Amino acid sequence: MNKLVDGEWHTDAYESTNEEGEFERQETTFRDRIRDGPDARFKPESGRYHLYVSYACPWAHRTLLVRALKGLEDAITVNVVDPFRADDGWQFTPEKDGCTPDTVNGADYLREVYVQADPDVTCRVTVPVLWDKQEGTIVNNESAEIIRMLDTEMDAVATRDVDLYPEGYRDEVDRIRWLGRRARRPAVPRRRPPHRGRRLHVHHAGPVRPGLLHYTHYFHRSRPWR
């Protein structure tokens, strides 16, 4: 698999499994925050931020959902990469339906955007990416943090009065994230024989099923949409 190593693109450097053959999600690299405060480096400003997404990526999808729910469509621009990720990583293919060029950095591949933010970066090139046009850098590429800051820090420029993390429900919201963390850790057997991979798959798929049942009952009981 592929990743940037010291700013150079490698197609054989990426190990997604540990010694046990288990999938290992690496730490996300860019972890700054938009913050609504006088001393904040990244302030909530309309037109300043940009999202790079793939419609094929659920983590990117949730950033688009929050952007829409909060009415941030005019405040935050978006570019969409090709849904198919080949050896060169996420690519801009504006000739394809639903895809766009990179209107901010003019890149052909998303990895160029990462290198622009940090010429020596070592990391996977993932979507979503929240880009700051003012400083010309990546603010954050962790969807859980991007959706939280779009929700809680961008009210000054949001056009909808929606609170997705209301006081009094925050513990409950954080508990629901439990399922997400497990669902993101599938077994990906690469170097072990298939029977070993299957055992690992059962091992990791295990917590997902009770998790889904738990939330089926939870939503049935509480019907929070009423």
Ligand SMILES: N[C@@H](CCC(=O)N[C@@H](CS)C(=O)NCC(=O)O)C(=O)O
């Ligand atoms: N920490 C990230 C993970 C996002 C992620 O894994 N995105 C996938 C697409 S669904 C990706 O870009 N993968 C490219 C790679 O791993 O090289 C987030 O939740 O924002």
